[in-house]
């Protein structure tokens with residue numbers, strides 16, 4: 001028997017709701033053909049408009065109601081369709097069918113987002129990224145609503161509105177948009193020691209990804225797997241990008257925000273359109289129930305991760321995004337995630353942050369999508385049919401038949417009926433709870449700095465530098481000295497040198513940090529002091545540094561070929577075919593958009609002009625061979641653009657290849673002072689320039705040379 005292909009079924013289901021207007025006449029929403037879509041109905045050509053004009057009124061009314069409230073958080077996002085393929089069965093741990101049958105493919109929709117900004121804000125804000133996956137499984141929708149950072153700012157849902165109010169634009173003047181660098185955010189953080197681990201991540205380059213396709217995804221909370229026999233294991237979820245985890249420089253991020261605020265959205269869209277389908281390995285960390293208390297932190301505390309050295313990540317599946325949405329609003333905007341969308345075999349832990357989320361998501365959909373029937377919007381439908389006795393409400397789509405809308409019933413033969421666990425019915429894991437009702441936090445959560453230390457200690461030297469600079473940038477925007485002081489005091493609990501370095505730059509007196517052990521602020525509360533003395537069981541973890549990520553491919557990297565008339569076609573073509581052969585995307589940049597004519601008459605069409613784009617939109621640059629082309633790139637008109645392009649790419653540690661006869665450009669730019677160990681500046685004198693260029697692009701950036709490459713660009 002042929003296996004059911006749910007991926008096709010889901011897209012068919014969605015396509016039933018798409019419209020193709022080719023060869024079709026304009027109609028009203030009632031299907032009436034419209035003969036004039038230019039003029040309203042008037043009493044005479046120059047007379048007043050008539051109320052009777054139902055066509056105009058329908059059109060304007062619909063327009064007036066086109067916007068829906070944006071998401072309270074994660075308003076800015078981009079999504080795509082794809083599939084999840086299970087490569088290794090987890091049936092031992094979970095009865096979830098999509099995680100049990102090896103080779104099974106499940107359709108998914110994934111939405112990536114920033115958290116703080118409005119729907120129209122820049123993609124390159126320093127922020128956490130949402131990584132939300134809806135699996136359309138045969139047992140119902142399963143949503144894994146995670147982030148690109150494995151921990152969170154707070155330990156209890158009670159603090160979430162405070163956190164979000166603090167980071168959002170300040171309420172009096174609505175400034176700043178999509179930025180944490182302001183008083184209220186740091187005021188809150190300075191008073192919330194539990195946020196320190198997350199702050200280390202948020203100030204690291206993880207918060208300015210090169211691409212959504214180059215980010216990890218984490219379920220963050222500890223969840224539970226339940227197998228067929230009812231046995232429970234704890235689980236943490238991971239997505240690891242096949243292209244590696246890569247970020248841009250902060251200076252670059254701020255410039256991309258102006259040059260192309262849709263940078264991540266465009267990157268995802270273009271990669272999928274070009275067939276460079278983004279892929280992630282899906283992995284799990286499994287913890288037997290009996291090991292719940294074996295760690296030096298509490299598994300229920302969402303400000304902690306489980307170091308991979310303590311519990312390895314087992315890779316069991318592949319997530320691939322392969323289809324762009326047909327309509328942004330209908331799909332990406334209207335998709336409604338919820339950590340409470342579960343399938344049998346997966347359950348929640350008692351993480352108090354997760355528990356609060358279980359209430360929030362349905363509640364927010366009611367106000368955002370406006371009806372309890374939001375599950376009937378095509379992108380939110382499950383691929384198995386819904387049968388229950390819920391009825392009516394705004395915008396009901398389903399037409400249920402018969403008289404029965406209650407259970408138990410005899411008129412409907414008792415249907416729809418309750419399903420047993422063995423027949424796929426969901427049952428919460430039975431758990432003994434013998435406790436007093438209490439509004440308090442577990443003592444096991446009072447450890448705010450040990451994993452912040454672990455993260456900081458695991459960073460490479462350039463990563464540490466970026467993190468320090470991010471803290472300095474953010475805190476210099478804080479106008480109230482006492483807030484800066486308190487934050488630096490918190491940093492002193494993590495790393496004395498870090499605190500001292502930041503203190504100097506943000507106007508905090510270092511002496512204020514000088515306490516008996518040289519780092520603890522005088523006014524620290526006793527619990528924090530106790531917590532500050534704790535060291536993590538694992539001192540350093542390779543998985544936490546992007547230095548150790550995958551760097552073996554140039555797939556989908558954007559390489560700018562800068563050229564003018566007279567360029568050497570032979571060199572251009574051979575490099576272009578080499579790069580494209582390895583999956584990179586070559587884009588021609590010239591002084592203007594007129595076709596460039598090469599030495600042999602070949603014509604190249606520029607995609608960009610030197611002034612319409614900027615080096616920050618590229619991964620690497622090639623100054624195409626040819627004296628005539630090089631001379632034109634240095635003429636009065638082009639020189640500022642050419643040189644700025646190069647100086648900036650150099651500053652951001654990118655690979656640059658100077659083709660034959662382009663030395664003059666190299667010498668004119670700041671690259672001329674190149675350090676001889678700089679293997680990412682390639683000239684025709686290199687032994688195998690094209691191969692070395694490929695290797696340099698694959699290594700992403702020469703962050704270790706950042707100090708030498710620093711220039712005022």
Ligand code: HDE
Nearest residue numbers: 071073074111130131132146157160220356357360361364
């Ligand atoms: Fe969310 N979060 N969140 N969150 N969250 C929302 O739901 C909330 C938290 C996350 O692409 C909202 O539909 C509370 C952690 C993502 O559509 C809202 C708490 C993590 C997305 C909401 C948290 C997330 C959201 C806003 C603390 C990482 C975007 C609109 C108790 C594991 C999903 C919406 C998308 C969105 C509430 C904490 C991830 C208001 C109350 C921790 C990726 O319901």
